[in-house]
Amino acid sequence: MSVFLPTRENLERVAHEIAQGELAVLPTETVYGLAADALNYAAVAKIFELKGRPADNPLIVHVSSVEQIEDFADSVPDVVRSLAAAFMPGPLTVVLPKRSSVLDIVTGGLDTVAIRIPDHPACLAVIELSERALAMPSANPFMGLSPTKIDMLDRSIADSVCSIIDGGACTVGIESTVLDLTGEPTILRLGSVTREEIERVLSHKIGEGGTAHKAPGMYRRHYAPRTKCLATTAIDPATAGLVFDEPTNANQIRMSSDPKVYAQQLYASLADLDSQGHDEIFVVLPPLTAPWMAIWDRISKATATA
Ligand code: AMP
Ligand code: MG
Secondary structure (H helix, E strand, O other), X not given: OOEEOOOHXXXXXXXXXXXXXXXXXXXXXXXXXXXXXXXXXXHHHHHHHHHOOOOOOOOEEEOOOHHHHOOOEOOOOHHHHHHHHHHOOOOEEEEEEEOOOOOHHHHOOOOEEEEEXXXXXXXXXXXXXXXXXXXXXXXXXXXXXXXXOHHHOOHHHHXXXXXXEOOOOXXXXXXXXXXXXXXXXXXXXXXXXXXXXXXXXXXXOOEEOOOOOOOOOOOOOOOOOOOEEEEEOOXXXXXXXXOEOOOOOOXXXXXXXXXXXXXXXXXXXXXXXXXXXXXXXXXXXXXXXXXXXXXXXHHHHHHOOO
């Protein structure tokens, strides 16, 4: 495992490796990513191989500027500029019609491409220094928990990449919100950018839950620990259904009352409990309110049986 701090020298070396067709694990604000040059077929194919990811599950292309979106999207609607002003760099991915130069392997054969600008200086530096866009899914085996810190990395992924950049714990902790802009704006996956925040920028209501055709790679079970994971309802009504920071059982996830802190710690907490040899892990369900919806999505996928 070759782990390096994000010094200028190390980032330059990783950028060079990426340009040479190597893979790297990079920090982003959401989760750690497994990165390759988005225009290098063999490098992107290695991402699918290392993750065990099905070929029809498309990858997000990471760029460092709004202008660079145009290198991959065939047409960029004006609304992208408003969304960019509000959320980019940040955890919002936009799905747009793709340019013909975008590799089919990246888009899972779709005629659309998902693009975002990560809000992490090390990741942005690698994009800029390599002069490449990065195809970059989360750096976990297919279906597993996304790593939000280096010690959560799967050993075989860690051993198969050229370099790993340690940027500390990810600040957001869950994956980006994916917004389809190829028709009426539709949320395909919720992340820390909420539906309400997007609606404020667009000045109208938006839909959610694209069709299977529009949202490939959305599975009922995902983001899951190996141990059986169960959701449980409120234990103490006085805390509105939450047991803040005071788990009643050793195998119950520790929770914060702040959804942002909760999201940041969710995968690491599940990974921690996963390594302790319990028969079952319990997650107390949070309130069914707007700031918690992305967390509901992740919990329902972590607890799904198939
Ligand atoms: P991950 O990289 O694991 O966070 O997953 C990225 C997700 O973005 C995929 O599972 C897809 O659901 C979604 N995605 C990527 N590209 C597209 C696309 N062209 N159209 C619709 N959804 C996409
Ligand atoms: Mg993923």
